Amino acid sequence: MRVRNKPWASEFIAENRHIAVAQPSEYKGKWRELFGNNHPIHIEVGTGKGQFLSGMAKANPGINYIGIELFESVMVVAVQKVLESGAENLKLLNVDAADLTEIFEDGEVNRVYLNFSDPWPKKRHEKRRLTFKTYLSLYERLLEKGGEIHFKTDNQGLFEYSLRSFSEYGMLLTFVSLDLHQSGFEGNVMTEYEEKFSNKGQRIYRSEARFQN
Ligand code: SAM
Structure with a gap:
């Protein structure tokens, strides 16, 4: 994703700390308390x-959603979207995925979504892919027993790699579509990248994989 410098971003985020949580590690093990429910x-x-998360939060008020984004200058746009949507069941964190276990207690999360993750096509960058085994072990820790990863991408290479990675990790594949938009799958909420790529005629791949712990 192209990241433009937005000098106003920090101030805007500081004004909207009810959405963009400051010091997220302070809520480790206490996220449901922050949402004020047990969802x-x-x-x-x-x-x-x-x-994606704004759409999901509106469609599923009985679920608490948390978005993890590395760049403040990107997350600020998500903060604007959450404000526009009026969703109260959605928080955003400006953190690196590598630090997830500092943010969530073991078993505190019920599902992980990965949408159009950066493909990092060069073999020497494999460790940066969000479906590399070290990331899978992070997700496994913070997910409840039998928790799932729901994954969408337009990138065939990343999709093939990720299915193999899930399988080598011992996960159970419970859903695979090689053409999501023609599959009859109901309740799909499009991401920005999904809209962009499908408008160009590209197929969207989707999988669900469950940890068997
Ligand atoms: N999920 C969105 C969609 O489908 O439209 C955005 C896809 S974009 C290609 C990938 C996003 O992942 C970027 O905003 C990038 O900053 C973020 N990202 C990449 N690596 C990350 C990491 N280690 N931790 C948190 N966010 C990360």
């Missing part, structure tokens, strides 16, 4: 500009 917690890692 399941679903996170999206690499949430970008927030279209």
Whole structure:
């Protein structure tokens, strides 16, 4: 994703700390308290500009959503979207996925979404892919027993790699589509990248994989 410098971003985020949580590690083990309910917690890692989570939060008020985004200048757009949507069941964190276990207690999360993760096509960058085994072990720790990763991408290479990675990790594949938009799958909420790539005629791949711990 192209990241433009936005000098106003920090100030805007500081004004909206009810959405963009400051010091997220302070809420480790206490996220449900912050939401003020006992609902399941679903996170999206690499949430970008927030279209997917804003749509999901509106459609599923009984779920608490948390978006994880590396760049403040990208997350600020997601904060604007959450404000526009009026969703109260959605928080955003400006953190690196590598630090997820500092943010969530073991078993605190009920589902992980990965949408259009950066493909890092060069073999020497494999460790940066969000479906590399070290990331899978992070997700496994913070997910409840039998928790799932729901993954979408337009990138065939990343999709093939990720299915192999899930399988080598011992996960159970419970859903695979090689053409999501022609599959009859109901309740799909499009991400920004999904809209962009499908408008160009590209197929969207989708999988669900469950940890068997
Ligand atoms: N999920 C959105 C979508 O489908 O439209 C955005 C996809 S964009 C290609 C990938 C996003 O993941 C970028 O916003 C990037 O900053 C974020 N990202 C990449 N690596 C990350 C990491 N280690 N931790 C948190 N976010 C990350």
